[in-house]
Amino acid sequence: MKRQLILEDGTIFVGKGFGSTENSIGEVVFNTGMTGYQEILSDPSYCGQIVTLTYPLIGNYGINRDDFESIAPAIHGLIVKETASVPSNWRSMETLDELLKSKNIPGLEGIDTRKLTRIIRQYGTLKGAICSIDVNVDEIVQQLKSHSLPTDQVKTVSTKSAYPSPGRGYRVVLVDFGMKHGILRELNVRNCDVIVVPHNITAEEVLRLNPDGIMLSNGPGDPKDVPEAIEMIKGVLGKAPLFGICLGHQLFALACGANSVKMKFGHRGSNHPVKNLETGEVDITSQNHGYTVEMDSIQNTPLKVTHIALNDGTVEGLKHTEYPAFTVQYHPEASPGPEDANSLFNDFLELIETHKKEGNAVCQNA
Known part of the structure; x- marks a missing residue:
């Protein structure tokens, strides 16, 4: 036909x-x-x-x-x-x-x-x-x-109500902006006690779940179409370690005062080289996004660029200079694509462990 x-x-x-x-x-x-x-x-x-x-x-x-x-x-x-x-x-x-x-x-x-x-x-x-x-x-x-x-793609694909994916490890609140199942799988493999929550959850509701860590998922569309998520991120920053992927990375940047712009045709594929500016290593990554964090807008924010795309020099990773929070534009869970960056999930759990030890030390010295 x-x-x-x-x-x-x-x-x-x-x-x-x-x-x-x-x-x-x-x-x-x-x-x-x-x-x-x-x-x-x-x-x-x-x-x-x-x-x-x-x-x-x-x-x-x-x-x-x-x-x-x-x-x-x-x-x-x-x-x-x-x-x-x-x-x-x-x-x-x-x-x-x-x-x-x-x-x-x-x-x-x-x-x-x-x-x-x-x-x-x-x-x-x-x-x-x-x-x-x-x-x-x-x-x-x-x-x-x-x-x-x-402009309502996130609302369309996000879960409508919270649900648990139980484990006996760290409690991670996973904010679903259009979550790929691969992200949940990687947390489950590490025995995390995951609670998946809707995109429009408030900071108070997130913190009431007593998270050891907070994960911001991938998702569709323009991050500026999800202002409620930006406000939520502002409210949880510094309260628990945070890891963002793709749309979560862009929302994190906006919450910290940076800007996002639409790309000409985006990054969509399984072979995008990304350089870690802290180690010099290059990972081949899976990507799917039509918006990017504007490089010049990072100035005068509490953010540090940690990764860049080697094809076009765009921002691929950020770290907060004061709080335990980092994000990447690409997909470390792959699905599909190479798993070069899968260790970022381990980095997130190590950040949680460090944060908890520092918190315990403060309590003991008080």
Whole structure:
């Protein structure tokens, strides 16, 4: 069945539809990962976006029960060069087409994804529509030009109520702005006693849970669309060690007086080199973000830049100079991607342990 992608600049790509037959509008972005399509399409950070995968063959190892990063994928569409109709993998339970049909997500294959990626790299992310072949193109273009991208993505994907993921280790309050399951998994592996809480929780409510540490998750969209989270972070800073990832990193920066800006086409892939300025080491990282912390805005704040992206020099890590708090723009839990930076979760627990020892020492000397 022929279907098409129409961009807001009037560019048309005609291909073959798979998955749902629904028409869908979203911000068109691209991801350069060679594997990990199941994690990508289920990552809540893609909420409201139409994701283009640059690797030419997608779906060849099927869909399994274990690699989801959320229960309900929030992407508005998936675009690929070619799908594999007969996957081959011992874990495979269904095809990519079957999954998208069940989740009511439209897909489009058979277009020139290289050309589409070049357009996005040249002009920046564009609004687009996956739709049937018989629509009025001029009407769709006008609709796209007047369409406002959503600002409530975090509210859409965040948990509506708190829930525990019990362990016998340190108590970590994990604020869910669109949390990937990989983050929770890494805390569980370390036996943390995790309480996952909604994005709009207050500082008082967080502290009432008596956390040993606070984690700010990844999530979709513009950090400035979540002002309540910025106020919450201001209220908990210094009260417990804090670790932020992706959107959590950006919200932390805003709470400390820095600024965030939208990138031309963002970082989305599994091979982004990041340099640790304190050690000189370089990690290959998994990334998915369209906003970044503005480097110049770090001046006159209590923040120190700890990591930078080697491809474009953007901020990839921050540390508070007074309080036990650090954040990174990339994904140390990977899922998908390399696990070079997985040790950051250990660093977080060591920060908690140090903070508790210092607190005990103060109490003993009082």
